[in-house]
Amino acid sequence: MSSAETSGSKFVITTPIYYVNDVPHVGHAYTTLNADAVARWHRLLGDDVFFLTGTDEHGLKVQRAAEEAGLEPLDHATRTSERFASTWELLNISNDDFIRTTEPRHHAAVQALLQKAYDNGYIYADTYEGDYCVSCEAYYVEDDLVDGNCPIHKRPVEHMVEDNYFFKLSAFTDQLTEWLEQPESAGHSIRPAGYRNEALGIVRQGLDDVSITRTSISWGVPVPWDTDHVFYVWYDALINYATAVGFGADQQRFDQWWPSTHHVLGKDILRFHGVYWPAMLMAAGIDPLPQLHVHGFLLLGGEKMSKTGGLTAITPAELVDDFGVDGFRYAMLRNHSFGPDSDFSFEGIVEAFNTDLANTYGNLVSRVATVVGKNCGGVGPAPEPGASLGEAAATAYAEAAAAWDSVQPSAALDATWRLLRETNEYLAEMEPWKMDPGPEVDAVMGNALEVIRIASIMASPAIPEAVEIAWKRIGLDGQACQQRLPEAAVWGAYPGGLSVEVGDPMFPRFKPSS
């Protein structure tokens, strides 16, 4: 594949928009980091990347939280949205846009998209019946009730009938099935495949039409054809992905970006992204559908972190204090295979940090710099054209590239670190520290420096700050993140003749304070 083919390709990647009432936690960070790393990889490939995250700010919960805080809903949302924005800044997230569902551009897009669905006959008026708690201002299904009373207020619920607009979800059963079952050659619908099967299961179980508006609350996007109603929060929130690339405002921009849209999300919201959202797009006549990348949960002691309370007990900021931004980023991406649930632990982060970052990568940079200083006069030599490490680098690159392409950051980093370990083995075998200055030691150290150059580029999506330190230490100009793959991964580009600097350890080993 030449750069001419990939250069300028559009690539849109999104995180879910997070509910502003939540406090940013490691679960949010996990999703966002995966999307960030993939976005960074695509920038290396020369793609024109648009990476979107943001906050979901409508709904009853926000309205009520604002009242409790004595604030207007928008002011409340602005304050809480900021917590997400600042967390992403802390984690060095490279989003190109941060959307808030309270923005005028989003209201316009929601109204335009749902108006289309309405015009196409997929939205109709009907009544919603249910047991309603006046205090909660919410409906409950019978299973939630405690002795027929509201589970929160312990008061009798009232049977209410509300005028609602319904979305004809049931009309899309066949189209959804067809999309989910489409062959990989047509572009995947949902990956990994297990989640696609789950979505198929949801569709097979039968789809009911869903109520998508409310008259009982005001904090939302008004329904354009009936302003007594606002859209129910989910059906407004999902549309953010279309808003951000210009839906309803700039058709040309939308047409350019939309076809390359990829959503990263957790399995808990698969139903909305894998069934409701594509159906809404179909109803509005939008084509093609986005591609979904679904991950599992971080577990604590085998259970969902949000259940054990662990999710909010350990904050991203605390982990950054202990391991640095790159240490935290690396551990989150490396320790958890994208897709299945996986165990999260402090010890796991320590292991990833000490083993991979301190011992393997950081220490390699240190020992190479020192030997170059002693036996090469501090000047980094060029690599050998036919070095065996060159083949190892090519293999590692091919594996990593394939893994990034299929949104498997842990596998990509595994391949990258295998190359670094092979280089430590190579040095042990060559023993360049025993050699006298000359062509022999120059060749060995040139090869090692070349691996550091290539691996640093490959690792840059995960540890963007650290790789730039290594990049400078070995005397290179520019930045690792500005290189263009795949050309920059070709063996032999380290020029030689550069000044190599011995610096402080990039990742001082973490010693748990007991």
Added chain:
RNA sequence: GGCGACGUAGCUCAGUUGGUGAGAGCGCUCGACUCAUAAUCGAGAGGUCGACAGUUCAAAUCUGUCCGUCGCUACCA
């Protein structure tokens, strides 16, 4: 209840479409080296791939049953 996922070395996990004697990292034991962040390199111990039955020339990998754990079932990544 319905739907689904998972159960592989002490720990955390990889194992495309079934096929060289079952792998990695960490931990552990022994050894080497001492350029390097008590780091690195080598060797080794350690597994009936949850259980049972079946399909097959051949299964950790397919089918069925069972046991165990977990998740979803309209707003928690």
